[in-house]
Amino acid sequence: xxxxxxxxxxxxxxxxxxxxxxxxxxxxxxxxxxxxxxxxxxxxxxxxxxxxxxxxxxxxxxxxxxxxxxxxxxxxxxxxxxxxxxxxxxxxxxxxxxxxxxxxxxxxxxxxxxxxxxxxxxxxxxxxxxxxxxxxxxxxxxxxxxxxxxxxxxxxxxxxxxxxxxxxxxxxxxxxxxxxxxxxxxxxxxxxxxxxxxxxxxxxxxxxxxxxxxxxxxxxxxxxxxxxxxxxxxxxxxxxxxxxx
Amino acid sequence: xxxxxxxxxxxxxxxxxxxxxxxxxxxxxxxxxxxxxxxxxxxxxxxxxxxxxxxxxxxxxxxxxxxxxxxxxxxxxxxxxxxxxxxxxxxxxxxxxxxxxxxxxxxxxxxxxxxxxxxxxxxxxxxxxxxxxxxxxxxxxxxxxxxxxxxxxxxxxxxxxxxxxxxxxxxxxxxxxxxxxxxxxxxxxxxxxxxxxxxxxxxxxxxx
Numbered sequence: 001x002x003x004x005x006x007x008x009x010x011x012x013x014x015x016x017x018x019x020x021x022x023x024x025x026x027x028x029x030x031x032x033x034x035x036x037x038x039x040x041x042x043x044x045x046x047x048x049x050x051x052x053x054x055x056x057x058x059x060x061x062x063x064x065x066x067x068x069x070x071x072x073x074x075x076x077x078x079x080x081x082x083x084x085x086x087x088x089x090x091x092x093x094x095x096x097x098x099x100x101x102x103x104x105x106x107x108x109x110x111x112x113x114x115x116x117x118x119x120x121x122x123x124x125x126x127x128x129x130x131x132x133x134x135x136x137x138x139x140x141x142x143x144x145x146x147x148x149x150x151x152x153x154x155x156x157x158x159x160x161x162x163x164x165x166x167x168x169x170x171x172x173x174x175x176x177x178x179x180x181x182x183x184x185x186x187x188x189x190x191x192x193x194x195x196x197x198x199x200x201x202x203x204x205x206x207x208x209x210x211x212x213x214x215x216x217x218x219x220x221x222x223x224x225x226x227x228x229x230x231x232x233x234x235x236x237x238x239x240x241x242x243x244x245x
Numbered sequence: 246x247x248x249x250x251x252x253x254x255x256x257x258x259x260x261x262x263x264x265x266x267x268x269x270x271x272x273x274x275x276x277x278x279x280x281x282x283x284x285x286x287x288x289x290x291x292x293x294x295x296x297x298x299x300x301x302x303x304x305x306x307x308x309x310x311x312x313x314x315x316x317x318x319x320x321x322x323x324x325x326x327x328x329x330x331x332x333x334x335x336x337x338x339x340x341x342x343x344x345x346x347x348x349x350x351x352x353x354x355x356x357x358x359x360x361x362x363x364x365x366x367x368x369x370x371x372x373x374x375x376x377x378x379x380x381x382x383x384x385x386x387x388x389x390x391x392x393x394x395x396x397x398x399x400x401x402x403x404x405x406x407x408x409x410x411x412x413x414x415x416x417x418x419x420x421x422x423x424x425x426x427x428x429x430x431x432x433x434x435x436x437x438x439x440x441x442x443x444x445x446x447x448x449x450x451x452x453x
Binding site (some may be wrong): 035060086093109128129133175178180229231235 | 290291292293294296299300301302303305306307308309311312313314315316317318320326327328329330332333336337349366367368369370373374375379405406407408409419
């Protein structure tokens with residue numbers, strides 16, 4: 001295996017504690033996942049054990065069913081949540097009702113585009129989403145070529161915690177199915193991106209054409225072989241008669 | 246007789262041209278998938294699937310293959326997965342042909358309210374605003390009135406808006422109506438339902 005030197009060397013860490021060593025109270029942390037799918041389970045658990053506080057959490061759902069990021073809410077680590085959907089997340093409803101956590105709701109496409117913009121060096125962008133709704137309140141609205149757009153700001157983070165299926169030692173990542181969701185945009189928007197990966201492979205094992213996220217956006221890599229991967233809503237259809245399992 | 250959910254879903258399916266890209270919202274629109282002939286359209290799910298298939302057979306469900314409602318689904322041959330930024334570029338960029346969405350209120354000008362009830366629990370926005378304002382054609386499927394009998398087709402939305410002037414057509418259990426600016430115009434009545442009955446349960450003018 002070839003060795004990588006410089007600031008993109010030595011990304012592999014051996015423990016959750018080592019992966020999370022830079023975390024501090026008051027940080028803004030982006031966490032990948034669509035509900036409980038694509039969660040960096042070991043890192044999420046590690047943040048609770050570490051006990052950093054006053055966090056601003058950026059996540060599409062902030063957990064569900066008491067699992068995933070809902071454990072951060074239960075442990076009272078969070079000061080503010082920036083998300084797109086709460087739905088059945090009772091821990092977030094309870095935190096909102098008690099006034100202990102401030103919640104900012106963004107349209108989902110705006111939420112991810114704010115991250116993408118941050119990662120791409122674009123400070124703000126005009127979008128048609130949210131025009132004429134509460135979303136445009138307090139923001140600049142401008143007409144361009146006869147259509148109205150609202151100005152949305154880039155969203156940066158101190159740390160992103162993401163999950164991927166495979167990583168090489170440079171941090172090139174491959175994701176699995178719908179576990180990808182917000183993780184690539186978050187990785188680009190955060191100063192430090194920590195990837196929890198199911199499998200670590202040598203340099204060269206990932207074909208350059210098959211890399212979903214180049215390692216330039218990844219700063220620490222933790223291999224975790226076992227994941228719970230919980231179901232939120234297990235839906236199935238009946239197998240047609242005569243077709244055995 | 247008002248249409249059953251299945252009959253509504255069948256009419257929803259008729260709104261989808263062959264070969265189009267479609268996003269089906271949570272609730273009634275989800276049932277439309279059962280009425281689409283195999284290979285008729287490409288289903289888009291905003292969490293990152295194009296070419297979404299039906300629910301998996303029991304024992305084949307994968308917790309990392311889900312739709313935007315976080316239900317387990319399958320991916321059809323020719324399907325693809327991608328990240329949320331690209332998924333919403335598809336929506337916002339006008340690449341999704343049809344969105345079939347649920348709603349709480351719709352006005353004749355096409356205003357849509359489908360994400361929050363005043364004074365109710367805040368469920369969040371999710372992809373609703375992007376879908377409503379980004380898809381080329383937006384068709385709503387909903388009950389004609391609330392459980393309390395209040396019209397959901399209203400002269401002006403009183404619930405928080407999702408998007409302005411976006412809804413083209415509304416399918417309810419009583420009728421199919423188009424948003425025509427100053428009034429709804431009747432497209433089809435359910436068998437045995439009268440135009441007067443539709444007008445009684447609609448909070449805005451209905452042209453026959």
